[in-house]
Structure formats: structure tokens, C-alpha cells
Amino acid sequence: VNLLDDHLVDVLLDAAAMGVNIVEREGISVMHPSRFILVGTMNPEEGDLRPQLLDRFGLCVDVVGLRSVDERVAVMERDIAQQADPVSQRGSSQEGEDRLRAIIVKAQELLPLVEVPAEMRWLIALACIDSGALGHRADLVVSRAAQTLCALREAEAVVELGTSAEGEAVSPTQSLSVTLEDITVAAELALRHRRRERPAEGGGNPSAAAEQRRDRMEELAEQAREAATSAEGEPEDSDPSSLADDQDGGESVADQGGTEAAGQEGTRLGVAQLFEGELFPVRSIKLPRDRKSRAASGKRSSSESRDKRGRYVRAVLTERTTDVAFDATLRAAAPHQPRRRAEAPAGGPALRLERQDLRQKVRRRRTGTLIVFVVDASASMDAEQRMQATKGAVLSLLRDAYVRRDKVALVVFSGRIARVALSPTSSVDLAEARLQRLTVGGTTPLTHGLVAGLKLVRTERLRDSNVYPLIVLISDGRGNISLFGEEPLVEAQRIAEQIGHEHIRTLVIDSSRDTAGAQLPGAGVLAPQAMFGGFGFNACLDLAERSGGEYLGLYDLSQGAIVAGVEKTLRGR
Known part of the structure; x- marks a missing residue:
């Protein structure tokens, strides 16, 4: 997804979020229902998404290659078996797929019964603040993902044993509660691409960093438990951010100016600390108008576009027309209409166009x-x-x-x-x-x-x-x-x-x-x-x-x- 134009990613995410796809061309607008989940892959080495777009993806996982020799050999053996007899291989995996389908269907039934207790809501807010996630989308995603994980866990127990995870029979009206484990797993998925990593976190070891985050989650859970208890009588006076500020290291959240204070585990470097030099307003780089037609997108320089994107600025007569300028085409054809009607047989179209009337749009866009x-x-x-x-x-x-x-x-x-x-x-x-x-x-x-x-x-x-x-x-x-x-x-x-x-x-x-x-x-x-x-x-x-x-x-x-x-x-x- 990082190789797509930003506007295309915007359109896809808007359609997924609103459930409606809007197509607009030449003054004509068409809307139709659209229900789908966007699953994208990207290689960060090829360039990252802008944070505004990255934040709109709910969950994120890192895909890494297998490091175990046994596992890599098993992958090769499975592929060889698949190539030799595809039918039997599909049959061997059918049982597992049926079981997974049954769990998902049951989880969909149980999802409306899942509740997020006040203590867990405080924990979610504290975890998002502690990670440095901007905005409020992270809180909502963690909450919904935790509810889904809870429903999946209970559904698996019901499918396997006919009881809840605690060994009790599950009734259609029995409420379920999100647990600390649900929040921990959901936060790892939802905050991975939103988290502002501390330089010293994990010492560069992903496993150690994950363990540190799990320990940190347990500390926040204790704070959330105390806060939820004390806030039962006066919730309006409680503020999760104040708890994050009062932790042992005195860690604070990014303020409106974008600066961050030092935390207990590893210092979060602000602009003044990250760069010894001065951050001062520089003169904007003014580049001359680009005379070359380009297909790349951006906002710096104005350039003629070879594709059908960009602002329509003028029309030209070309040998091959791929992007018709309707207004210019009509103006070119208008003076010839009396003659063409006189020469054409009766009952023909009201507007008669010929090849020489067609005009090509010239578009400009910021590159x-x-x-x-x-x-x-x-x-x-x-x-x-x-x-x-x-x-x-x-x-x-x-x-x-x-x-x-x-x-x-x-x-x-x-x-x-x-x-x-x-x-x-x-x-x-x-x-x-x-x-x-x-x-x-x-x-x-x-x-x-x-x-x-x-x-x-x-x-x-x-x-x-x-x-x-x-x-x-x-x-x-x-x-x-x-x-x-x-x-x-x-x-x-x-x-x-x-x-x-x-x-x-x-x-x-x-x-x-x-x-x-x-x-x-x-x-x-x-x-x-x-x-x-x-x-x-x-x-x-x-x-x-x-x-x-x-x-x-x-x-x-x-x-x-x-x-x-x-x-x-x-x-x-």
C-alpha cells in the first residue's frame, strides 16, 4: 500500500470506513454500497506511508521469515505435497477450516454480549497515551479488537467444549468481559504502527521490547484499577493523562507543540534534544515550473500530467485523443453544425461530431x-x-x-x-x-x-x-x-x-x-x-x-x- 498514490489510499480507506463508494467523473457522481475490509502489505524499506494514512489502518502485524530449520523444511515438504496432489491436500486442511469457520460464526453471535469494564477502558486510554499514539482512533481500535478477541476466545471454548472458557455453559444473554490479556494482545496489534518507540526500549531486541511492553501494561493495569475505583463517584474529575504524567518517571504526553518530556524507561527526545542545532523557519524552496510531462504525484512543483489525474487547465488538438475535453470539443464542433446537418440525412443526431473536433485535455498537478x-x-x-x-x-x-x-x-x-x-x-x-x-x-x-x-x-x-x-x-x-x-x-x-x-x-x-x-x-x-x-x-x-x-x-x-x-x-x- 505504500507504493500507491496517497489519494488512492485515501479513497480506499474512505470507502471502507463509510461503507459507501463515491465515483465522480466529469461532473457526474455515482454512489453505491461498499462493505469490505482492506488488508494491505508494505515493505518499509521502499518508503513509508504518511502517519495520517498509517493511522487509519486499524491493526498491524510484522511478517518475518521462519528461522527454524525444521519449520522451513516443513514448508518445502508441504509445497511438494501440494504440487503432487492438490485435491488430497485441500481435503486434509478442510477439517481445520471448518472448525475455524464455526469459531468465527459463534464469535459473531457472542460479540454483542462482550462488555468493556470501566477498569479496562481506563487501561486502554493509559496504554494509548503511554505509547505516544496521536488522536483517538487508537483507543477505539484497541477497544474493538479486545472485544473481538474476547468473543473469539469464548467461541473457541464453546465450539470445543460447549462451555465458556471458565467451564460454564454459555447462555444467549450471558455477558462477557474483556480481560487484561485481551487488552494486551489488542494493544500490541493496534499500537505497533502508532507507537513512538523509545530509543532504549528492548536494546534493539524485538522479544525484549515486547516483554518490556507487557510488563508496562501490567503496571498501567494497576494504575487503571485504582483510577477506576476512585472515579466511580466522580468520573468527570478524572483524567487518564494525569495518571500517565504522575507515574514514577514523570513521563508526559506530546503537547500541542509536539514536544515530549523524558520518561522512566528511556528518554523521549524532543526537537531540542534530538537535534543539537536550531529548528528555524527556512525559506521555502521555490522551484520553477516543470516543463516536462510527468506521472508522479506530490505537492512541490507544478508539472503537466501524463495520466488522467490533475487539474484540467487547457485543451489541445492531438493525433491521438485519450482524455477528451468535452467543452473544447463542443466548441470546436459548434461552427460546423449547420453545414453538417444540411449534408446529413434527415433524422440524424442533433449533434454531429467528427474526428477533427476532438480535443485532448492538458492537466497539471503538483509533483x-x-x-x-x-x-x-x-x-x-x-x-x-x-x-x-x-x-x-x-x-x-x-x-x-x-x-x-x-x-x-x-x-x-x-x-x-x-x-x-x-x-x-x-x-x-x-x-x-x-x-x-x-x-x-x-x-x-x-x-x-x-x-x-x-x-x-x-x-x-x-x-x-x-x-x-x-x-x-x-x-x-x-x-x-x-x-x-x-x-x-x-x-x-x-x-x-x-x-x-x-x-x-x-x-x-x-x-x-x-x-x-x-x-x-x-x-x-x-x-x-x-x-x-x-x-x-x-x-x-x-x-x-x-x-x-x-x-x-x-x-x-x-x-x-x-x-x-x-x-x-x-x-x-
């Missing part, structure tokens, strides 16, 4: 951009808190990319190499996590970084010819490592020119300056000045001009001290 961050992590970036400000600038651009549904990639260069720290992804959270681990040190292989960014864009263009790339170089421009045996800056200038020749948009952010600098001298004296710290030449501005891109000073963006900018942003001013 996504691949933003490749090429970040200088050399030792010179450690001066004057440049890396701190750089992280703040990149974080601001990442947030802008998230809003505009862009893909992002991260290339880091230092020492004598440049590496792709993050392949193109739509997961801004993943990009933030990779940027968090960024450290500085070593020399400045500027050419290596530009080449790595260029190769990354070329590779993505081979995969998707519709990609609209943007390279964001953040550096002080003091390249001192050669890649091709020439002066480092001269090599970087040549790569910058190549980037411009390949029509790749660039944005160069100078981490050492706050102004555009002076006039540029000739290329023959540029490299020595840049290599040995001469400040009469602005290397970053030169690279921006050679690539046909934009130039910005890092501290022009911040408009103030780093700490003051962080505090100002967190206060929402």
Missing part, C-alpha cells in the same frame, strides 16, 4: 521532488557550532519536504570518502534519525560528496524517469581532498557544472557565511585561496552559480542565535 541532502561532516564544520546550525537547517527542510510529500536522501562526506547515509525514502522520521547520529571530523572531500549526490540522482532517474531532483549542498566550501588528481576546488567546480548540464536543481547553503560575498576572481587563483583559508573568495557561491542553483548563507536562515531560535520555535512564536 513530488527528490531532495538529496549533501552534508559536509568534516572537522571544519565543528567550528562556531556550524554542525549544530546545519542540523537545524536540515530538520527545517525535512519538515517542509514532509508537508510537500517529497522523498529525501542523505549523503555525508568527511575524511576521504562520501557515503549514502540514507537512500531515497518518504520517511522523514528515518531521515531525522540518521541525521541525529551525524558527527564531524576529518578532512573535506567536497568533490566526493558532489559526485555521490550526482550518482544517486542518476540512479533514481533510471528507476523513475519522472523524478524531479534537487541537490541541497550544506558546506563551508573548503574542499581539500582530490578525487581526480587535480585541485580539489577545480574538481568541485567541474562537478557543479555537470550537475547544471544535467538539469538538476541545486541549493547551496554556506555554513560559514551570512552574506553573498564579494565578486569572484578568475578560476586560476580560486583553488589556492579556498584551500588555504582565503576568505576573499566565496567557494559556495561559485558552486551555486556554476550549477545554476541558489545560494543562501546558513546564518541568513537562522536570523538570530541558535539557542534563542530553538526556544522561539518551541514556544510556537
